[in-house]
Amino acid sequence: MALAFIVSLIVALPMAMLIASTPRLQSVLLPIADILQSVPALAFFPVVVAFFVARNAFELAVVFVIFLSMLWNIVFPVIGGLQTIPDDIKSAATVFNVHGWRRFLYVTVPAIFPFIVTGSLLAWAQGWTIVIVAEVLHTYIPNGTASQDLLGLGSLLVDSNAQAKSGVFLASLTAMILLVTVLNLAVWQPLLRLSQRFRFD
Amino acid sequence: MTSAVPALALDHVSKSYVKPRNLVVKDLSVSIRQGEACFIGPSGCGKSILIKLLAGIDKPTSGTVTRPDLVGMVFQSYALLPWLTVEAKVAFAARMQGFDVSMVDRVTREYLRMVQAFAARYPRELSGGQRQRVGIARALAVESDVLLTDEPFSALDPVMTDELHDDVLRIWEQMRKTIVMVSHNFEKAIYLADRVCVMSEAESKTIVDVNLPRPRRQESEAFNLGVRKLRALLEGRARSAAADTAPPQGRG
Numbered sequence: 402m403a404l405a406f407i408v409s410l411i412v413a414l415p416m417a418m419l420i421a422s423t424p425r426l427q428s429v430l431l432p433i434a435d436i437l438q439s440v441p442a443l444a445f446f447p448v449v450v451a452f453f454v455a456r457n458a459f460e461l462a463v464v465f466v467i468f469l470s471m472l473w474n475i476v477f478p479v480i481g482g483l484q485t486i487p488d489d490i491k492s493a494a495t496v497f498n499v500h501g502w503r504r505f506l507y508v509t510v511p512a513i514f515p516f517i518v519t520g521s522l523l524a525w526a527q528g529w530t531i532v533i534v535a536e537v538l539h540t541y542i543p544n545g546t547a548s549q550d551l552l553g554l555g556s557l558l559v560d561s562n563a564q565a566k567s568g569v570f571l572a573s574l575t576a577m578i579l580l581v582t583v584l585n586l587a588v589w590q591p592l593l594r595l596s597q598r599f600r601f602d
Numbered sequence: 603m604t605s606a607v608p609a610l611a612l613d614h615v616s617k618s619y620v621k622p623r624n625l626v627v628k629d630l631s632v633s634i635r636q637g638e639a640c641f642i643g644p645s646g647c648g649k650s651i652l653i654k655l656l657a658g659i660d661k662p663t664s665g666t667v668t669r670p671d672l673v674g675m676v677f678q679s680y681a682l683l684p685w686l687t688v689e690a691k692v693a694f695a696a697r698m699q700g701f702d703v704s705m706v707d708r709v710t711r712e713y714l715r716m717v718q719a720f721a722a723r724y725p726r727e728l729s730g731g732q733r734q735r736v737g738i739a740r741a742l743a744v745e746s747d748v749l750l751t752d753e754p755f756s757a758l759d760p761v762m763t764d765e766l767h768d769d770v771l772r773i774w775e776q777m778r779k780t781i782v783m784v785s786h787n788f789e790k791a792i793y794l795a796d797r798v799c800v801m802s803e804a805e806s807k808t809i810v811d812v813n814l815p816r817p818r819r820q821e822s823e824a825f826n827l828g829v830r831k832l833r834a835l836l837e838g839r840a841r842s843a844a845a846d847t848a849p850p851q852g853r854g
Contacts, residue, residue, distance in 0.1 A: 492659045493681035496673060497744060498698045507694070511685050599685045602726060 402528050405467035409524060410517070413472055417479035418509075431480070438473030442466050442531060450541040454549075463535045463551055470531040471524035475517065482516030483509070487601055515596035522589050529581065533558055554580070609748055609780040610634040610656055615665035617651050626651045629665070632799055632809070634780060648801055649784045653752045656782060669748070672699065674741030676751040680733040682725040688736050689714055689721040695743040713739040716769075731762035738769065742777075749773070751783045767794060775816075792828040793818050800835045808835055 420430045446466050453462035486509070494500075494508050536555035539545030550556040554577045561569035611634065617627040627648045654660040655667050657675050686694060689710065696709040714721050716739045717732070725733055734754055741749055751770070755763040767790060774781050774794075785791060791798045791812075798810045810832060814824055 487679065487681070489677045489679045489681035490683070492654070492657070493675070493677060495659050496657050496675045497695050497740075498672065498700075503698065508683070511683070514685075598724065601684055 402467055402525075402532055405464045405528065406471055406521070406524060408464070408468050409471040409475055410521070412468075413475035413479060413520070414517075416472075417476045417483060417513075420476070421480045421483040427480075434473070434476060438477070442470035443534060445469060446535070447541055450538065454538075454542055459538055459549065459551060462538065463532070466535045467528050467531050470527045474524040474527055475520035478516040478520035478523070479513050482513035485516075485601060486512045490601070511599050512601070514599040518589075518592045518596045522593070525584070525589075529577070609670070610782065611668040612652070612655065612662075613666045613668070615655060615662045615667060617648075617655065617660070618663045627655075627662075630801075631665075634782060634797075649786075650752055652801075653750050653782065653784050656748075657750050670746060672744055672746040673748040673750055674744045674746045676734070676737045676741050676749070676754040678753045678756060680725065680730075680737050682733060682736060682740075684725050687722055687724055688717050688728075688739075691736060692717070692739050692743045695740045696745075699744050701745075709743050709745060713743045716742075729762075730758050731766065734758065734766055735769070738766075738773070742773070746779075748780045748782070751781070753784050753786070756786075763790075770794065771816075788829045788832045789820060791832060792825055793820065798832060800832060810835070 416434075420427055420434060443466065449465050450462050453459065453465065490508065490512070494504050499508055532553065533555035536551045536553045537559045538551060539547055539549040542549055547560055550560065554573050557569060557573040558577070561567075561573060612630050612632045615627060615630045616625065618625040630648075630652070651660065653675075655662055656669055657673055658667075658669060682691060683694075692713050693706055693710040696706045701709065717735050720728055720732055720736075725736070728736065737754065741751075755766050758766065770781065770783070771794060773779065781794075783794065792814070796812055798812060800808045800810060810828075812828055814822075814828065818825055820826075
């Protein structure tokens with residue numbers, strides 16, 4: 402899930418910047434992105450599984466589907482964030498000689514930081530939902546067996562439930578709740594507090 | 603002492619926009635000499651566009667703008683990055699000009715003196731007047747001979763506005779920078795500037811030289827005469843513009 406998130410972030414930032422770069426481009430690309438984000442990530446899963454399983458890359462199949470589910474959660478908030486950068490801030494960057502990569506690093510990225518955090522939070526929430534289903538690969542593989550599932554909280558939850566192993570199911574559920582809670586307290590809450598410093602008045 | 607070499611010049615500059623279609627500056631030629639505190643305004647449209655053209659933020663539709671590569675600018679909305687402290691902001695402005703480390707340190711120390719009391723604070727922890735002082739310190743940190751200001755004090759209370767105007771005047775007297783200030787305030791124009799360019803909508807300008815000795819006393823007759831002259835010029839222009847657009851009499 403972490404790998405899927407990192408890839409989502411790497412793809413989402415330039416994609417959002419491209420979409421928001423000019424009004425003309427935005428009028429063309431935004432509706433396309435809107436349609437794509439409306440398609441559930443799991444709808445792609447049978448095709449994705451067929452592609453990756455044929456190459457024996459089970460792990461990558463799951464990473465790809467989680468990536469698809471996370472991507473739009475980051476893209477749209479970042480597009481919104483880019484549009485909130487005041488014109489005077491852009492003008493000041495021009496006057497003070499902040500161009501190109503320096504503008505991206507010192508002005509654009511900090512300015513959209515609160516929106517990256519919000520989008521990431523949503524992406525992880527979506528990721529948790531997808532990971533439960535995505536790890537149970539065998540249900541998407543013709544004549545698949547449970548041995549083809551990836552070991553993780555998602556597959557443990559689903560398989561233990563299917564096999565009526567209530568002890569394993571409860572332990573997996575508790576572990577997932579704990580993990581989400583710890584992540585929220587240790588990562589997301591501090592990041593949300595920090596992001597307040599980056600907001601324009 | 604002013605130099606005859608223009609620090610900034612607009613030569614037959616026009617600026618229009620397609621969406622919405624609008625001609626905001628029409629065939630304007632102004633030359634602003636080095637070391638001269640110059641004031642452009644007051645009036646309606648076109649003033650801020652003019653400053654943007656001089657700052658290199660916008661390009662003219664036709665005509666040429668002569669300006670140094672580097673200018674400092676103070677914005678009406680402060681335009682301060684909320685995630686940088688005051689000290690980091692001044693240092694950032696210096697660093698972006700490609701100064702070496704010792705120069706960045708020197709420039710930062712020098713201009714931080716203006717805002718030393720709140721150097722470690724973030725913009726949201728500052729009052730409007732303090733923010734604009736930071737804006738001025740940041741603009742000076744680029745070490746340009748030209749300082750542009752776009753109605754920088756219009757959102758501030760009158761006491762703070764007076765204080766900051768005096769700051770600007772002190773900067774001009776000490777550093778002899780070319781200061782171009784956009785304003786709609788006749789009194790401040792006469793108080794600060796040696797030349798006032800009176801503009802009105804998409805028309806060419808009238809230059810008024812202000813030859814009053816400094817410090818200028820607002821209660822003096824000469825001062826008030828200057829203010830009345832600016833007002834008359836502007837009102838005369840407004841009247842002539844209204845006459846141009848009035849429907850012909852005796853028709854319809």
